[in-house]
Amino acid sequence: MRGSSPAEPDLDVAVVGGGPVGLYTAILLLRRGLRVRVFEQRTGRSAHSRAIGIHPPGLRALAAAGVADRLSGEGMRIRRGQARFGGSLVAEVRFDSADPKYPFVLTLPQVRTEQVLEERLAALDASALVRGAAVTGVRQGPGSVTLDVAGPASDASVTARLLVAADGARSGVRGLLAVPRTGERVLDSYLMGDFADDTGDGPLGVLYLEPDGIVESFPLPGGTRRWVAHTGALRPLDDAADLVREIRRRTGVKIDPDSNTMLSAFTVRTGRVRRMVHGRVLFLGDAAHEVSPIGGQGMTLGWMDAAAAVPLIVRSLRGDDVGASLLRFQRRRRRDAVVADAQARLNMALGRPLPPAVMAARNRAMGALLRSGPAADAVARRFTMQ
Numbered sequence: 001m002r003g004s005s006p007a008e009p010d011l012d013v014a015v016v017g018g019g020p021v022g023l024y025t026a027i028l029l030l031r032r033g034l035r036v037r038v039f040e041q042r043t044g045r046s047a048h049s050r051a052i053g054i055h056p057p058g059l060r061a062l063a064a065a066g067v068a069d070r071l072s073g074e075g076m077r078i079r080r081g082q083a084r085f086g087g088s089l090v091a092e093v094r095f096d097s098a099d100p101k102y103p104f105v106l107t108l109p110q111v112r113t114e115q116v117l118e119e120r121l122a123a124l125d126a127s128a129l130v131r132g133a134a135v136t137g138v139r140q141g142p143g144s145v146t147l148d149v150a151g152p153a154s155d156a157s158v159t160a161r162l163l164v165a166a167d168g169a170r171s172g173v174r175g176l177l178a179v180p181r182t183g184e185r186v187l188d189s190y191l192m193g194d195f196a197d198d199t200g201d202g203p204l205g206v207l208y209l210e211p212d213g214i215v216e217s218f219p220l221p222g223g224t225r226r227w228v229a230h231t232g233a234l235r236p237l238d239d240a241a242d243l244v245r246e247i248r249r250r251t252g253v254k255i256d257p258d259s260n261t262m263l264s265a266f267t268v269r270t271g272r273v274r275r276m277v278h279g280r281v282l283f284l285g286d287a288a289h290e291v292s293p294i295g296g297q298g299m300t301l302g303w304m305d306a307a308a309a310v311p312l313i314v315r316s317l318r319g320d321d322v323g324a325s326l327l328r329f330q331r332r333r334r335r336d337a338v339v340a341d342a343q344a345r346l347n348m349a350l351g352r353p354l355p356p357a358v359m360a361a362r363n364r365a366m367g368a369l370l371r372s373g374p375a376a377d378a379v380a381r382r383f384t385m386q
Helices: 020-031 056-063 068-074 110-124 172-176 240-251 298-317 323-350 356-370 373-383
Strands: 011-016 036-040 076-078 080-085 088-094 105-107 129-131 134-140 145-150 155-165 181-196 204-208 215-220 224-231 262-273 281-283
Touching: 011 020, 011 145, 011 298, 020 036, 020 110, 020 298, 036 155, 056 068, 056 298, 068 110, 076 215, 080 356, 088 356, 088 373, 105 215, 110 129, 134 172, 155 172, 155 298, 172 281, 181 240, 181 323, 215 240, 224 240, 262 323, 298 323, 356 373
Parallel strands: 011 036, 011 155, 036 129, 080 204, 155 281
Antiparallel strands: 076 105, 080 088, 134 145, 145 155, 181 224, 181 262, 204 215, 215 224
């Protein structure tokens, strides 16, 4: 990543991927006065609710884009989490002491988060987001990178001084450049669904630590609650009643299957690129490091990538030598990704099935540990990415 070439490219920065990380990156770059376009192959936002958790570091990052207050005003603020077993409380952890400005984990469907970011982007530059644009080729030169873009009207080539790839775990840019990635499929599968919330738990996150596997329960705006149940293998999910029966069997909680608004079955994949910078191309978010969604830290991790990268991009484009800073950036972002991955793996391990007697003993020990103030504070910091 160095300065400009003699022939002026079309853009300062091309961003591939119009999800939450790509939109956020483009907003920060536009606020720095750069020429930016976001190329997104989807023609519209996905209505399927994926990530819902926004941790305090993510909210601090979003404040730099001018959207943190709006999002935190719309989302559910989780200040406490409980672990339960057999209908009894195992432990409670408070999140309201870890960050004085954002003393909570915010939950909001990803589709709404993307909509708010897209509206903010359009306010800065109405033409910045190009939908239905698939990048089919990437060629790097001495002072620019060229993108072949297949669009709904015609195909074109676009040049930019730098390219940011924020196009997800199955990054097309990564494939086009043959960038190596280490990765694996973890042997954990889950059923997930959103239902009307009749639990009475309000803004409380709940983990049911049961012998047949964990059931997670998180509030969402609009009187909705997300449920996630660990399964031994990827199950076909015929209708919402399948998940409702599993939740009832493990936790005793009754849910109305007809209130379902989102349903999914998934397995877990993880992976990382060895280097986030390849010539004039920078990988951010899931394109750089995919972590398990259990714990919900991936989206915030991507925003933290972008917040750290944008000042370096600006310095690079004005001709500064940022080589040493880039090395520190990559080390720090890789370290944070490793920490998030380790936390997600711990979350998954805690959620796996155990014989009832072993589960009961494990939960008693966990409860005793978390009655200690320092231990509870440490757990709160890890869950909130502090």
